[in-house]
Amino acid sequence: MPNFHRKLERSAIGFVLAIVGVSAIGGFVEIAPLFTIHETVEQAPDMRVYTPLEVAGRNIYIREGCYACHSQMIRTLRDEVERYGPFSLAVESQYDHPMLWGSKRTGPDLARVGGKYSDAWQVAHLINPRDVVPQSVMPRYAWLKRNGLKTDDLGLHLAAQRRVGVPYTDDMIANAGADAYGQANPDSPYASGVTARYGEATNVRAFDGSAGRLTEMDALVAYLQVLGRLTDAAQKTAAAQE
Known part of the structure; x- marks a missing residue:
């Protein structure tokens, strides 16, 4: 075996071919299961897409690195x-x-945090985590309530998501900015459009506690409050196994 390695390493062409061969095997092992993915992913007819406000909140969640300390699985x-x-x-x-x-x-897993705590709790926790969890090591995110949410490019975010398979309609994309505002301002004329496009079960309220102004806090809390609630497939699976 040592002689084989020595000969292989001294032959540039042979070494390159060996690398290509091993890479091909690894690639096949990773890619082949994708051809049967339709058989392994469960069906969830009630599954809904993220609203524009929730998409914005998810973007903030990624921007602030929340995924580095919290899993969602x-x-x-x-x-x-x-x-x-x-x-x-x-x-x-x-x-x-x-x-x-x-x-x-x-920090704890957040896969099912949606609805577990009130909006007020989530806001207080983000402003200063130790106010509600004294032993928390989580940093503060108080500026989220001061920062206005940028909405003029939300339609582009939805369009990009549609390119990778998320079923956003032209109507959803065209009204993304208005829907983001309407979801956090239930008394505005835009609120009805949110439920019309995303369903009656959509959370429509002033997530940061202050209606009239759309903030990054609204977006992040809206996202957190929907985690684990886009479909009840997991709950049905658990009930069937009991």
């Missing part, structure tokens, strides 16, 4: 299910580009 281990809720299904992430499963938990 509950494994099938008993202790995880008992702590966080039903284990995550592949279908729940079908509209996540990129996915935010993560692997590190400096």
Whole structure:
């Protein structure tokens, strides 16, 4: 075997061919399962897409590096299910580009945090985490409530998501900015358009506690409050296994 390696390493062409061969095997192992992905991803007819405000919140979540300390994938281990809720299904992430499963938990998993706490709790936690969780090591994000949310490019974000398979309609893309404002301002004339396009179950309220002004805090809280609630497929799977 040592002689084989010595001969291979002294032959440039042979060494290149060996690298190509090993890379091809690795590529096949990674790519082949994608041809059967339709058989492994669960069906969720009730699955809805993120609203423009939730997309903006997800972008802020990524921008601030929240995924580095919080995972969004509950494994099938008993202790995880008992702590966080039903284990995550592949279908729940079908509209996540990129996915935010993560692997590190400096903070708790957030896959099912939607609706677990009130908007006021989420705002207080983001402004100063130690006000609600004294032992928290999470940094403050108080500026999110001061920063106005940029909405003029939200239509482009939705259009980009459609290019990778998220079923946004032309109407959703054209009204992205207005829908973002309307979702956080329930008394505005734009609020009805949000529920018409995204469904009656869509959260429409002043997420940061202050109506009339759209902030980055509105967007991030709106996103957090929908995690684990885009479909009830996981809950149905858990109930069927009991």
